[in-house]
Amino acid sequence: xxxxxxxxxxxxxxxxxxxxxxxxxxxxxxxxxxxxxxxxxxxxxxxxxxxxxxxxxxxxxxxxxxxxxxxxxxxxxxxxxxxxxxxxxxxxxxxxxxxxxxxxxxxxxxxxxxxxxxxxxxxxxxxxxxxxxxxxxxxxxxxxxxxxxxxxxxxxxxxxxxxxxxxxxxxxxxxxxxxxxxxxxxxxxxxxxxxxxxxxxxxxxxxxxxxxxxxxxxxxxxxxxxxxxxxxxxxxxxxxxxxxxxxxxxxxxxxxxxxxxxxxxxxxxxxxxxxxxxx
Numbered sequence: 001x002x003x004x005x006x007x008x009x010x011x012x013x014x015x016x017x018x019x020x021x022x023x024x025x026x027x028x029x030x031x032x033x034x035x036x037x038x039x040x041x042x043x044x045x046x047x048x049x050x051x052x053x054x055x056x057x058x059x060x061x062x063x064x065x066x067x068x069x070x071x072x073x074x075x076x077x078x079x080x081x082x083x084x085x086x087x088x089x090x091x092x093x094x095x096x097x098x099x100x101x102x103x104x105x106x107x108x109x110x111x112x113x114x115x116x117x118x119x120x121x122x123x124x125x126x127x128x129x130x131x132x133x134x135x136x137x138x139x140x141x142x143x144x145x146x147x148x149x150x151x152x153x154x155x156x157x158x159x160x161x162x163x164x165x166x167x168x169x170x171x172x173x174x175x176x177x178x179x180x181x182x183x184x185x186x187x188x189x190x191x192x193x194x195x196x197x198x199x200x201x202x203x204x205x206x207x208x209x210x211x212x213x214x215x216x217x218x219x220x221x222x223x224x225x226x227x228x229x230x231x232x233x234x235x236x237x238x239x240x241x242x243x244x245x246x247x248x249x250x251x252x253x254x255x256x257x258x259x260x261x262x263x264x265x266x267x268x269x270x271x272x273x274x275x276x277x278x279x
Contacts, residue, residue: 002175005032005048008165009039009158011141011250013183015060015258018044019265020181020240025053027273031106034173036123036166038112038159041181042138043091046126049109050101060262063090065255070144081144081251088136099128112159112166113137116148119209121162123169124151142200142214144251148207157204162213165224167231180228181265182241189225190218240272 007017021044024030030048037045047056067073070082091097102109109126111134126134130151137149137156148155163169170178194215201211213220231237248254248261 001177002033003031003177003179004034004036004170004173004175005045006166006170006178006180007035007037007041007045008181008183009037009041009138009160010183011040011144012064012248012252012258013246013250013261014040014044015064015248015261016183016242016246016265016268017041017181018057018060019262019267020269021048021265022053022057022262023266023269024273027269029273032179033106033175034108034110034170036110036112036170036173037138038164038166039138039141042111042135042159045109045111046091046097046102046131046135049105049107049126050098051105052098055095055097057262059090059095060258061255063087063094065258066253070251070253080146082139082141084136084139084145087139088132091135092132097131099131102126102131103128110169111135111138112163112169113151113156114159114162114210114213116155116157116204116207117209119162119207119213121159121166121169122156123166142203146203148204155207157207157210161210161217162220163224164217164221165228167224167227167237178237180237180239182228182239183246185242185244186229190221192218238272240268242268243271 035045044056110123111126113122115122133151137151138159140149141158148157197215200214204210232239242264246261247257
């Protein structure tokens with residue numbers, strides 16, 4: 001049966017998805033035809049497709065805590081709060097992603113990015129040539145990074161701006177089964193914040209198309225969550241989510257919280273695999 005896996009992001013909450021994937025791989029249940037990921041879910045997706053699940057978890061365990069990724073001191077130097085170029089360097093050299101495998105793997109890896117010129121979501125297949133730039137772009141969140149990333153001549157930012165949980169795109173791939181990994185517990189809905197949308201829009205004054213997208217981001221995300229709840233209730237998709245708020249938040253720096261979030265992902269995967277109606 002052909003299967004699509006969807007990985008939500010959410011900054012450091014993305015460690016949950018890494019834990020889920022690691023446990024599925026341990027149980028021999030991490031074979032997918034398409035893997036579609038957003039923001040911080042994208043590195044886990046790329047390492048899964050490349051057959052490097054353990055390496056993907058190792059990055060979460062050892063390379064994103066403390067000041068390695070997020071440091072307020074960077075703002076004092078007029079730099080982005082998040083040091084994404086350093087993290088992409090980990091993907092390239094520290095715990096290198098086996099880029100050629102993206103071209104030969106059974107699964108296709110799709111990364112969601114937001115086009116700066118149009119404000120539209122794009123779903124770009126990761127290849128050996130574009131993967132590192134795509135990972136950089138999809139994690140380029142407003143305010144904390146606030147910069148666009150060029151991929152083959154097009155400027156992109158965080159895929160979660162335009163499509164935080166790409167359920168419609170996942171279904172359009174036409175596979176028989178869809179599994180969605182969320183990083184928020186059941187019932188979560190995004191709250192509208194005009195101030196937050198304004199501040200995020202200020203991150204990209206040169207890209208006016210992003211302002212309206214940021215302003216309606218809360219509603220776009222909530223529509224996706226409502227669609228997921230309906231499809232799950234109807235038995236049309238399967239969802240793995242945390243049972244409670246995760247220890248790691250969007251900009252967490254404590255290694256203990258990140259490790260606990262990975263373990264929460266493993267726990268949720270085990271519960272999903274034991275469920276009587278597990279696929």
